[in-house]
Amino acid sequence: MPVDLTRREREILKILLEGPTTAERLASLLGVSRRTILRDLPGLSEKLKSLGITLERKAGIGISLEGRSESMEKLGWLLERPSKKVEMTPGERQQLIILSLLEQKGPRKLYTFAREFDVTEATVSNDLDRIEEILSRYGIKLLRRPGLGVWIEGQEKNIRALVTDLFYENFDETQLVRLIRDNLRGGIIPGGVTAQVKNRLLGLIDRNLVEGIEHALKEAIEESGIHLADSAYAGLLVHIALALERLKSGETISMDEAFLANLKKTKEFELAARLGSKLESAFGISIPEGELGYITMHLLGAKLRMGDNLHELFVLDHREVAGAAREILKEAGRELKRDLLEDGRVLEDLALHLKPALVRLKLGMEIRNPLLSQIKETYPRLMQVARRAARLLEKRFRVPVPESEIGYIAMHIGAALERGRGKERAGVVLVCPSGIGSARMLASRIKKELPELEILDVVSVLDLEKSLEKHPAAEAVISTVPLEVAEPPVLLVSPLLNDEDVENIRAHFKERRLKERENDGVVAGRGKPEERRELVFEILEDFAIEEVGAGDLEELLDAVVEKIERKPGITSAGRVKKDLHSREVNAGTAVPGLGLSVLHARTGGVEKPFLGLFRLKEPLKMRNMDGDTEEVRACLVMLLPQEPSAGEIEVMGRISAGLVEDRTLAGILKDGSSGDVIKALLRILK
Structure with missing residues (x-):
């Protein structure tokens, strides 16, 4: 079988x-x-x-x-051997059903979905129950009428929000322009069910519109002198293409008048209006001011990502966001009686989440959380804690924090607690020869006073050796009598476990955890783990993934410095190019067998470390570290000041070592989404 x-x-x-x-x-x-x-x-x-x-x-x-x-x-x-059966998860099937309902305004019969996906009508009915939950979060109704079928109804802005979220669930921003152009030429994304979802999404954009939109967009950008990163350009192109498609169908979008009035005061609204005029001329479609308002928000969001100073809105400093994340975790930790900051990952994750979330809140953009109802139902206590902690954000940044964002904060707090339970519940064996009653009393006291310990066994002295064989993962023996045991350590306590015993046990495991973290590797020259995390934040703060085209090394370096010249910390793009070129000439930088190059240098062109990933539109032949020629699909650019600190050298060194030690990293750098790349880098830098 x-x-x-x-x-x-x-x-x-x-x-x-x-x-x-x-x-x-x-x-x-x-x-x-x-x-x-x-x-x-x-x-x-x-x-x-x-x-x-x-x-x-x-x-x-x-x-x-x-x-x-x-x-x-x-x-x-x-x-x-390839799997014969093409697997389709319920989530993938539900996305395809949603796309069918978006494509067709009229009712669809259940049996047509059952036949299309080779499932029973009962399965489709269950899928529709789940779809109804998803749509309700966007204020969209799923209507079901026996004998007639199913269809959806909702406000235009809500349907747009759903479609946009589907796009960003399935595509990386940096890949979107290329994929849309392929779609324009009639190409499709090869692959299984996931590719089927992506092709259906691309089908929502009229191929005949894309070329004209790109022409108008490039003209307007060149006239204004603004520079857009590839990711921002892709997001704007997708937004306009979807908007025009919906406008052609007679669907218009509106915006709060007061907020629109504020947007009209910005230079970005002038650019949006110029772009709107070009689109109206090209397609004969009237574009209302509400649409121009949403285009303005895209432009403002792009400007914020580039680090420009916006007097009309605001700029988020990463240190400020990290400080806010730390305050939230301290406040939540006080209420939960747990030191959440001992978990370094939660501070990194929460800060990375808060920066774009706060930008959206300041711009008046909605925060959508598809898991909110589940979080509220499953973790009401964490929602309560997160709601109180979120007041710190409201006070610090003067923005209202909606329940959807509070749900995300609760998720981050919950993740830290889960990881903490897995890491901190140390297994122990209790030894108490004075009787079963006193042994159980001791066990009860430990459970109450030291919930971070897991009691694996309660035994007499004679049975200890057998118990340790049975529980090799035991981290300590807690005994009421002195014992001679080589391993694990023995912690001597009184039968009633007094307060001093509790403190001694806590101190033992705290010291043990600190030693374990040190053995895992602390960045040299940076001292405390918190300082190391700050350094990682600094390096990842301006990290970006860009797509570039180049036929040789010279063109590649030109493309790289053009992308980074306005990044914070870059003082001389020309010096950077010169030093990268010298490093490449002296020795090849492509990693053998990985299709990836690591362009790195110590340079007077930067005043702080810089890390960036540049994916090539077409593979480029480069010299590898063995002196042979290698086809490269992506370049990781790593720049250090001329006199870097030991910690900065160590962090960059970890990334280089990760390419060899982590077999998944190179593939993620070449093809992964921006979120996957950040997660992979944090994994090797933690």
């Missing part, structure tokens, strides 16, 4: 065939939670039995595959 493996099970097995690993590492590589991995393992173990392979979990080693060599070869062959 053939083994039917899901996509994630296949990925798990490919990693395990390379050798034992932990659930944490599997979760990190596959972009899911540790709990999801642990939930998948029992089912996967059952499927492997038919191949004569067992899934083993051992303390200190992790998860491994055990079986005869021929069984392992058979598994390898099975994983190499």
